[in-house]
Amino acid sequence: MTTTRSRVWRDGKEVARDFPFEQISDHLAQKDELTWVDICAPDHELLENLAGELSLEPLAVEDALARIERPKALRYASHMFFTVYAAEIDTDAADDPADGVADRVMMHKVSAFIFHNGVITVRSPEFDIDDVLQRWEDNSDLLRYGVGALTHGLLDAVVDSHFTAVQVLDDAIEDLEDVLFDESAVGNRVQRATYRARKDLVDLRRIVLPMREVVNGVLRHRRDENAPRELDASYDDLYDHVLRVTEWTESLRDMVSALFETNLSLQDSRLNNVMKKLTSWAAIIAVPTAVTGYFGQNVPYPGFDQWWGFLLSSGVIVLLGAILYVVFRRKNWL
Template sequence: MNEGLARVNCSVYRQGVKRGEITIDEIGTALEQQDTFVWLGLVEPDNELMERVQEEFDLHELAVEDAQKAHQRPKIEEYGETLFVVLHTVTLAGQTIHFGETHVFVGRRFVITVRHGKSNGYGSVREKTENTPARLATGPGYVLYSIVDFIVDHYQPCMDTLQYRFRQVEKDLFLPNPPAGNLEEFYNLKNELLSLQAAAGPLTDVCTQLLRFHGDIIPKENRIYYRDILDHVARVTESADRVREMIDAAMQVALAQVTIRQNEVVKRLAGWGAILAVPTMVFSWYGMNFDVMPELTWRWSYPCVMLGIVLVSVFLHRRLKRVGWL
């Protein structure tokens, strides 16, 4: 992969101010200066590029191996003086939610983001942090906060979209003839909701570990921002729990309605079966091969039999219809 295609941006910052963009080969020289850190952004880099990045920043091979692969669970791991953080991202396209990943390496002098799948770029995050030089001067810990905050801010709109889609399907649930795809839509909603919970839930542990054990990277003045993220994550997970319970209840109702409709069909079939049983029984009676059946020679036997069948069938039809079986 061409470096220009995989590298989003590589900038050097000194005392909270951006000093310019550099190439990967210039990173070592830039880090020789005091009060300087580098922010490198990558999108699905190939092995060759990741090996170069590994050499420049002295990254652990296990962390680099994880960063090259998507489908990692959200987590935080420590490799010497470097933190490796895996975050799941969400992107809205209309009412469809797309999931991606961002892997972040954080050291005292650098931040590296590696994006996989569909995710929003971090250009707006760079602009926001560069407009607050006093906070940016605290180092890579503030950049990590800005990235996590940006990702978490996209969770709530997705949660609101799932709630809206649920309400749209729920209102059709008690129609006389609800749409056939209701149950499938509930199932799809639950899958997306579980994926969103899987993205947001582990961030509580990630932020807690950052606050408790990594004061060298997360200075005291930045900890209040991570507590704000914890509040946002808590709201999302609580909303997700409520919606999941509502979806579970709606799925139970939808399944019960399917059973009720099936029972109605069975009742109607049973009702018509009862009506048809009368002529079937009479015809089978007179189909027996007896030599002596006196009523066969009676002049009015046929009209009486047919009239009896009609009367009994009409009576059964009216009776069954009255009790709701037809």
């Protein structure tokens, strides 16, 4: 179900909220006002009507309605448009034996049409717009600098969600490192956990890596529009966060690859140890077989048909088996 919300600020002070949807163009036409309109779960007809009223680019409207779209930032004649995704890790997702490893990275899409003095956000219901609105209210003194403050607050909330998601994956990988060298851990568990971490990182990188292009596009738009310089420090900090989360995901990918290779090496090492133990015990067991087989010949030998002959053969078995056991223990084969 489509829902809408709206706010209007003048000189950083809120002057209107939740005005009728038909008044969007009137508020955007006021040069001394800063307007925000939020459209949650929009239908095609609503956006088509809005596009006709505000001269929105049809390609941008199509991207806003698409369920899955690559993060991007594009400039058009009358407005700028970008699509980004907030991230969330579902730690309660359980693997289905029939379907394999479950998808844990949940992506919440939000698109924005940026005008000279207003922003229209188009989002999925899962995206927490209340968090963005709270950021704007907590930094209401910045709103007097125009639409750049709204854009920064929105992108900052998205990048912070990326940080949170990467932190969750980082913690999961650290837990996996502890399990990796646990001899009592089940090998299948480590393999599934490693594959899950790699899969989560691949999904997260799809929305994290393009953020540099999105923020760069917004920065170029601000320079071309001669936007107020008071927000430059905030955007520099935002760009730094984008770089940090990108580098973090890259380092985690390298770490997961190292874990995967280490797990394979440990499996090979454990298999070699098992083969050593089997070979050692086979050699020890071969001793009584050889001795009893030798003394079982149908020819007379020392102790043949005598009780002390039995004791002699048993002693030989025990002595040779003990010698082999000591030798294998020294070589760490047992």
